[in-house]
Amino acid sequence: MSAGDAGSARPAGGVDIEMAGSGGACVVALAGEHDLSTLESIRAALAERRAGLATVFDLTQTTFVDSSVVNLIATLSRDARAAEGPGVAVAVSPGSHPARVLELGAVGELVSIHESREQALRALGLDD
């Protein structure tokens, strides 16, 4: 085996935040790869959410997540349930890598997981 090129550019782990569900939800869309190193940018985006809105994590354009992202989603879901406040839901394509990681993380009973952003919004009682 030869040494690989460890310094090559990586696909950016983008974070977009947008309103949806007739203004009732904030969608946090994660593009590309997300791990420990992008966690702060996800947290920064979450801090911009307006209070009182539901949150949808849209992972349909995500190519990689690690346990730190699962931990973050599980913690937010847990706190939202405990506070009986606005809900948290996740949209993830079936069979994708992020879907597998969520399954491995065994957060199914806590986190509301759906196949598309529209379904996630409907599960929160909102229109897309």
Added chain:
Amino acid sequence: MSATLEHPALLHGSTQEFLDFMAPFVGEGVDRGEPVFVAVGGELVEALRAALGRRSERIGWAVTDAWYPNPLQRLRAFHELVLRELTQGARRVRLVGEPLWPPGEPELAVEWQRYESVLNEVLAALPVTLVCTYDASRLEEAVLATARRTHRSVYRGGERCAGDYVAPADFLRGRRAPLSPVPPSALRLESPRDLGAARRVLAEQALAFGLSTEQSWDLCLAASEVLGNALRHGGGAAELLAWSERGSLLCQIRDRGGGIADALAGYRPPDARAESGRGLWMARQIVDLLQIESGESGTTVRLRVRRPAA
């Protein structure tokens, strides 16, 4: 019958001895309306089914070679099965399991023994009786002796014999497969800091070696979790190595941190509500073997993934 785990071992010298113990045990579970699930070798499944007649229809059956043949996945499957049954109203669950002894894979045999020990802790507080069966006519005496160290009670030849039980953390510290030497030809990344870049290098190796796309994903996720831990807690990773050995791809990450004190790190299923503690647990499930050597001068974590048969 206690409200917590009972985890005896049966060392059966013949199929008849297996049936003499197991048919009354699972039959009684059925009669009491307890959920019963059996995962043993194919011949034992057939023999026990025949012995139970109609009652066998109320038992869940699996052939051990095909039902979560990775010890960490098996651990999770048993744990989730028990929680599911308890949620649905069961008061006690009866399980029968037979560990796998893959030929030519001594490290995996050790990991199945570690799994047996860990079960005592992971299922400790649950109302479960799990009987593990060992074919004493085929297994080496050393394997049978180890079963005495991982089970509080052991039955052989129709009698309960003296155990030699060791607490899981102590057992795990003492029972570790030695790490084979790293060949000089191994791919080496010095001080990797970019998780994504390390994953891409590893994915390239994995696919070139002949792992499937899913295996490559899983190896990259497991390595990324371990590397992430090293970067956070291990004072930065010293190196990442990858090489092949006996039809498997190996990846090793070494750090110079203070070491991992918990002998059961990554073995306990995390609570769904936990804020952390998922990384190593996920990694253990998605590779064939994850080994940790940890001391004051740092931690070495080795991952092993077998190439699928062509």
